[in-house]
Amino acid sequence: MLACVHSAALAGIDALPVTVEVHVSMGLPQIVVVGLPDTAVQEAKERIKAAIQNAGFVFPMRRIIINLAPGDLKKVGPSFDLAIALGVLAASEQIDGELLKHYLFAGELSLDSGLRPIAGAMCLALGAKDMGLPGIVLPQSNGPESAIVEGVNTYALTTLREVTHFLNHPDKYKPLRRDPAALLNRKTISGIDLKDVRGQPLARRALEIAASGGHNLLLLGPPGSGKTMLARRLSSILPPLSLEEALESTRVYSVAGLLPRKDSLIVHRPFRAPHHSISAAALVGGGSFPKPGEVSLAHNGILFLDEATEFLRPILESLRQPLEEGQVLISRARQSLTFPARFAIVLAANPCPCGYFGDPAVPCRCSSIQRSNYWNRLSGPLLDRIDLQILVGRPKPEEITRLTLGESSADVRTRVSAAREIQKERFSEWPDLRCNARMETAHLRRFCVLDHQSQKLLENAVRSLNLSARSADRILKVSRTIADLAGVNHISSTHLAEALQFRSLERMASERSIATKN
Numbered sequence: 001m002l003a004c005v006h007s008a009a010l011a012g013i014d015a016l017p018v019t020v021e022v023h024v025s026m027g028l029p030q031i032v033v034v035g036l037p038d039t040a041v042q043e044a045k046e047r048i049k050a051a052i053q054n055a056g057f058v059f060p061m062r063r064i065i066i067n068l069a070p071g072d073l074k075k076v077g078p079s080f081d082l083a084i085a086l087g088v089l090a091a092s093e094q095i096d097g098e099l100l101k102h103y104l105f106a107g108e109l110s111l112d113s114g115l116r117p118i119a120g121a122m123c124l125a126l127g128a129k130d131m132g133l134p135g136i137v138l139p140q141s142n143g144p145e146s147a148i149v150e151g152v153n154t155y156a157l158t159t160l161r162e163v164t165h166f167l168n169h170p171d172k173y174k175p176l177r178r179d180p181a182a183l184l185n186r187k188t189i190s191g192i193d194l195k196d197v198r199g200q201p202l203a204r205r206a207l208e209i210a211a212s213g214g215h216n217l218l219l220l221g222p223p224g225s226g227k228t229m230l231a232r233r234l235s236s237i238l239p240p241l242s243l244e245e246a247l248e249s250t251r252v253y254s255v256a257g258l259l260p261r262k263d264s265l266i267v268h269r270p271f272r273a274p275h276h277s278i279s280a281a282a283l284v285g286g287g288s289f290p291k292p293g294e295v296s297l298a299h300n301g302i303l304f305l306d307e308a309t310e311f312l313r314p315i316l317e318s319l320r321q322p323l324e325e326g327q328v329l330i331s332r333a334r335q336s337l338t339f340p341a342r343f344a345i346v347l348a349a350n351p352c353p354c355g356y357f358g359d360p361a362v363p364c365r366c367s368s369i370q371r372s373n374y375w376n377r378l379s380g381p382l383l384d385r386i387d388l389q390i391l392v393g394r395p396k397p398e399e400i401t402r403l404t405l406g407e408s409s410a411d412v413r414t415r416v417s418a419a420r421e422i423q424k425e426r427f428s429e430w431p432d433l434r435c436n437a438r439m440e441t442a443h444l445r446r447f448c449v450l451d452h453q454s455q456k457l458l459e460n461a462v463r464s465l466n467l468s469a470r471s472a473d474r475i476l477k478v479s480r481t482i483a484d485l486a487g488v489n490h491i492s493s494t495h496l497a498e499a500l501q502f503r504s505l506e507r508m509a510s511e512r513s514i515a516t517k518n
Contacts, residue, residue: 015127035068213481221392
């Protein structure tokens, strides 16, 4: 007898329909799984046999063929266990196969017939909705994240026996409901606050501008200047996630299997800080079975690379495409997967190998060749994509011992949120454009018009600092953000001049060139 069960396979952050077909026929006892299954799916035949028996059913000692259609789509992971087990029970006439038609089933089975959590439950619920199915049956641990999806009923159950009872008596079970808007409005207290930073007025201003426009940031300074402390406090002044952004980030974490079980929605902007020993696949995504990397886990948030010059140059170069396009395309022989990666990057680095080049108190011990080799780890094209570049000096003794606190993150976040609201209204025609840093050339022509004085100032800066066209565009974007913080519509020479002062590396290179010529 033949039975068909609805399930789905993950491809990136999308769920593709998979039909589990089970045919039980006369012949020597054998279980054959076809349809491009990986090792975990092949091993399902051993798990479902024990699970079915321990759930109180009879495992048919016949020839069983299990087909996962379509046959040209790779099936990965143990999430097909539940669908296969139900197909075997239906094909052996122990449950009614007609009851399976209205739901998508996904879950890993333990040998005692319990349901173990799986990755990508939220994406599977969206897949069930796209397939036109009214409900999805999942392990209990995956229920909260799946219930976020509107338009499909989520039934979170614990054992195979409970699933069969639900199919026979669906009226006795109520679908799980979660209100994403209510979850997003939950208030949590964070111990990180910008008021803890002593001094550093220029760096604090750069953080505010970066948060307001979604700009990339480079903090350059000696050890103990507070670069890491500043970078980590950037997350405390970012505007709150919108519901759309929260759902996007949650899908990424769900697929990666990193969504905390107690949470069903990412309610704060992600802040990812990988170690400099990270591999390229872990940073941008990939692997034998592609998974989202750190750039995708930082989607709608911050990717912080501390000691950026310690990262291998090829790994840093792999960031250029995600920074430009806001997504990562991973190509394999059979398919290409796309993961979202709209994030702001924050780099922190010492000015030289010893860390004290330019420091007034401690002399530098590095040669010019050592410094040159050190900075060559950050390529020009990568630095071109950094909007704000600032030198962070060590705070003065009177600033370190000062008892008064600086401006709090809450106060700064109020101004940042106001600037983001201006940008939201400005870009209302482009739903995917959420901040100034993501403007394209057409947007620059429309929203970053300069008067004659500002135009001449930018021309002189491009000439004297030897700026590229990309750098000039990024200066315009920063100027637009500074004008938004000031609450004005037009960019003035004052806004442009402030944006230019955040190009520390170009100014240093220009000064070195002039000194060499003289």
